[in-house]
Amino acid sequence: MRYSILDLAPVPEGSTTAEAIANSVALAQMADGLNYHRYWLAEHHNMIGIASAATSVLIGHIAAQTSRIRVGAGGIMLPNHSPLSIAEQFGTLATIYPDRIDLGLGRAPGGDGAVFRALRKSPQMAENFPQDVIELMQYLGDAPSDAAVIAHPGQGTHVPIWMLGSSLFGAQLAAMLGLPYAFASHFAPGALDEALHVYREQFEPAGRAAAEAGPHFMLAVNVIAADTDDAAQYLQSSQKLAFARLRSGKPGKLPAPTRDLSEITPPLERMVSQALRVSAVGSPATVRDQLASLISQYRPDELIITGQIHDAEARRHSYRLAAEVLDDLAA
Template identity: 50%
Template sequence: MPIPVSVLDLAPAAPGQSAGSSIADSLAVARQAEESGFQRVWYAEHHNMPTIMSSATSVLIAHIAAHTSRIRVGAGGIMLPNHSPLVIAEQFGTLEAMHPGRIDLGLGRASGSDPNTARALRRRSVKADEFPLDVLELQALLEEGTTASGVRAYPGTGSNVPLYILGSSLYGAQLAATYGLPYVFASHFAPALLTQAVDLYRAEFQPSAHLAAPYVIAGVNVVAADTDDEADAIFTDVLRKMARSFQVGGPNTSDEQLDHLIVAGAARQVEELFRHTAVVDAATVATYLRRFVETVEVDELITVHQAPQVQARLRSLTVTAQAMSLPSEPSLPASSALSPLTA
């Protein structure tokens, strides 16, 4: 059975693009992902970033789920220290009530923002340290439905929305292993500790009522096009955009000058972010992704289709799905032991 392949959509907005247009593009991506056989589509909580329109993550999930029918939709992830577990239980309990068996909840402990924005979110500096306890409180609200103080989430109680621990370090791997939850590594932008984190998670995993065996999802960037030249051209635009965001060169640096700086090594941090990136044509995308799966020993891929224009993202989805022979109605393999996480 083919490995499940999913999509992380950052709801990107190009310069001058409206929020409404960006969200419409994300809906088009989700519909294409559903039609092409991808397992799930997730959205990440970010704040104060003019190029990302997924800050109100649960609202966006509701919109996408309402305009699709089969694909799982969720957060990859909610930055739990920004919120009370009760509020997130209510939000995702509501989503599950509206779209039964289709909602996922990935949890991270970063702020998804800069320090000033974290303060605007009323995030206390100690909240990250409380993340493990907040995960347990949220889990209780979604399952048994009550906390030690007797508070319940309506909707939410008994919804059993599946939880996933997200991370880019060994911390998340350790927590996911201890709690017996699936682990998702953000190797699409923080690849350095991927192998160590996956090895730690598998070695220390404790079976739970939620998961009998380790389950690893890893992020990988994909720029798949009909030809290598086309894929290279798209990825060059991606690198330029990221390099400018890192202030490589001056504000008046031309594309040609920026390309020279990148080749000369002035954007090593940008290149490291994209260490795990398939810039390939239709004939070789499957080879790259399957080699990644075998090397890292992951159970599922979550792909980030990097392209400035939505049509290129849609084509990348189609090319990837065809190359990976994704089923028209995806389902997790029984051997993944994810029941009851996949209702």
């Protein structure tokens, strides 16, 4: 089973965006030397704690400074863009870095109403999502002889497209189009079981890769590993605080870890616990047991892990330990 990294390019408190991007490059380079298969970045807007708003630009930057690992979007929020522009961007990336670029697509806005207006879009754009995905697939496929518009670069690159989702809609669309499917279980696991069942039951091979591989499911898991359970739980306090503040309408940079979580009220604590339930947090032995349980329960074809950790070296150490655990599980 392949395993990968989802990097939200966090900007920690006391740090700058430039430092956050440098930290992502260093993490990707470390992953390139381990057995991580993919390194994905996500599109978010108007958030000072996330440095990956210009996702395709950052993908190119990371791909240029790594040599083996696949680099991609987990994902691009397609309602924010025209299918042609995304085909050209990722077609260009695939031309520069052959067989190393992935394109995950979501229909969430990646921001609020003010972001939509700033992007010159509207919430209604999401209604066209299925048609836009099909159009994008056509731009990246082989050009028909009568095509009025050709994505160049893009046409014929066959950049692998993934469907992302946290609801039944994405599962149904991925099944209908024969696409691999990644579920956002790292922050919205509520519909995970039902969506996975729908995807596997309704999958229809519709494309070249799909016909060869059948349904292909990626599970997203929060992993925070440290030398001891206590140290890992302390590091996780950053993620808990960040999520609670986001849900309270007070997003910001990634908080420093703390023993004092009193600002998380009981209702928020229940919300955070539910949102982050697909997690493995602790020493290598603890993380191994928790990951083994999740793999046994959901039988993913791939695993993608993410860890919101304030200190860059502690974050790299966590991913090193996770790689050792996952290699051990595979063996």
